[in-house]
Amino acid sequence: MKIVHTIPVLRAALALFQHPAFVATMGNLHDGHIALVNRAKPLGDVTVASIFVNRLQFAPHEDFDTYPRTWEADCDKLQAAGCDVLFAPRETDLYPEPQTYKVHPPAELADILEGHFRPGFFIGVSTVVMKLFSCVFAGKSEGTALFGKKDYQQLMIIRRMVQQFALPITIVPGETLRAADGLALSSRNGYLNVQERAEAVHLSLALKALGEAARAQGLDKLDALEAQAMQALTARGWAPDYLTVRRRADLLPPVGSAAAQALVVLGAARLGTTRLIDNLEI
Ligand code: PAF
Numbered sequence: 001m002k003i004v005h006t007i008p009v010l011r012a013a014l015a016l017f018q019h020p021a022f023v024a025t026m027g028n029l030h031d032g033h034i035a036l037v038n039r040a041k042p043l044g045d046v047t048v049a050s051i052f053v054n055r056l057q058f059a060p061h062e063d064f065d066t067y068p069r070t071w072e073a074d075c076d077k078l079q080a081a082g083c084d085v086l087f088a089p090r091e092t093d094l095y096p097e098p099q100t101y102k103v104h105p106p107a108e109l110a111d112i113l114e115g116h117f118r119p120g121f122f123i124g125v126s127t128v129v130m131k132l133f134s135c136v137f138a139g140k141s142e143g144t145a146l147f148g149k150k151d152y153q154q155l156m157i158i159r160r161m162v163q164q165f166a167l168p169i170t171i172v173p174g175e176t177l178r179a180a181d182g183l184a185l186s187s188r189n190g191y192l193n194v195q196e197r198a199e200a201v202h203l204s205l206a207l208k209a210l211g212e213a214a215r216a217q218g219l220d221k222l223d224a225l226e227a228q229a230m231q232a233l234t235a236r237g238w239a240p241d242y243l244t245v246r247r248r249a250d251l252l253p254p255v256g257s258a259a260a261q262a263l264v265v266l267g268a269a270r271l272g273t274t275r276l277i278d279n280l281e282i
Contacts, residue, residue: 001079003086007094007135010087014136017046021144022136024129027051028068029077029185032177036146037081039174043144048136049078050087052094056102057124067192087135094131102127105157112251113266114277116155117241122157125242133169143169150176150184152266152279153251174277178204184278191274199236202267204278206233206243211265211282214245219254233269240269246280 004010014020021044024035040047051074058064068245071088073185078086103126110122137143145162147155159171177185181201192200210229214222222245229243247254248262266279 001016001075001083001086003075003088005087005089005093007089010085010135011138013069013085014046014048014140016155017044018140019044019144020046020048020136020140020206021146022050022132023083024050024052024132026053026067026187027074028070028190029074030177030187030189032148032150032174032185032186034077034081035177036148036174037078039172040144040146041082041169043146043172046084046162047082048085048087049083049113050089050136052087052089052128052132054124054128055091055095056071056099056127057121059118059120062118063188068187088130089135094128094135099127099131103130105161105163107245109153109157109160109251112153113242113244113246114268117268119226122154125154126157126161130161130165133162133167137167137169141168144172145169146172146175147172148176149281150186150278152264156251184276186276188274188276192271196271196274200271200276202233202236202238203267203271203276207265207278207280210243210245210267211263211280214265215282219245219257222253238269238271240267241275243267243269 002013004013021040023040037049053067055064057063075277102123103128105122115122155173162169162171182204183201206229213225230240233240245263245265248264254261264279264281268277
C-alpha cells in the first residue's frame, strides 16, 4: 500500500488509473470501514482510502482533539484489506489556508436531525468530501465512492451533492455492521466504559421497537410513539436528541399510510458523555 500525504503526490500515484474506488474515513478504523474497502476493490481499478480528522465538521465543544487517532493500527488494517493507496493529508495539506469556500447543503436536508443538533456539521462534511473527491477523482472520467448507511443523513446529503454538481462519481452505500449484541460499529464506541458498552445496544433496540410500533399502530400515532420511545430511553439513563420515523427518500416525516412508504427510524442519544447515532430501515 502506498501512503501519501499531499495532493500532488496522491494525484501522481493515481495518474495511471482511470476509475478509483474510494473510501473516506476519519481513521480509528473498525470492521465497518474495512467492509467498505473490501466492497470497493472490485468496483474500481485502484482502491483508495483516506484518513483525515476534519476539523470543519466539529463544533468547538465537540471531540476534535480527543477523537481517537490510531495511525499504526489503521495502516495495518488497510494494508491487510488490500487497499492500494492511503491518502492521509496533514491539516496544512488539505487546508493550506482557511477553507473559506464551502459547500452548503440545502437546509431542508442539512438542518434537520443531525444538522439540528450539530449546526454546521453537514457544511463541514460536504466541504471536506467535495475536496477529497477533487483530490482523488480530478481528471478521471468516472469513479466510485462508498459510504456507510450508519451515517444515513450524511450518505443522503453526499448523494444529492454528487447529483447536483454532476460529479462523475457513483455513490455506493454500505450496510451498517453490528457487534454481536446489535450495537452499530462506530469509532465513538471506544469512548464507552464497561457499563455503558453493555447498555449501548438499547439505542438500536429502541429504534427497532419504535419501527415495529409505527408499522403496527399506524403513522397517525407517530408523535406519541416517538415521545414514548424517547421517554423509555431517558428512563434507562440516556439523553436522547431524537428518535424518529422518517421517509427514506427525503428524511421528512411520513404522511398518509405507512404501508406504501419506505421508512427509516433514526436516533441519536447521549450515554454518559458519548453521543451515539443509529438507524434502521423498516
Ligand atoms: O463519516 C465520516 O467518517 C466523515 O464524516 C467523513 C465522510 C470521512 C468526512 O470527514
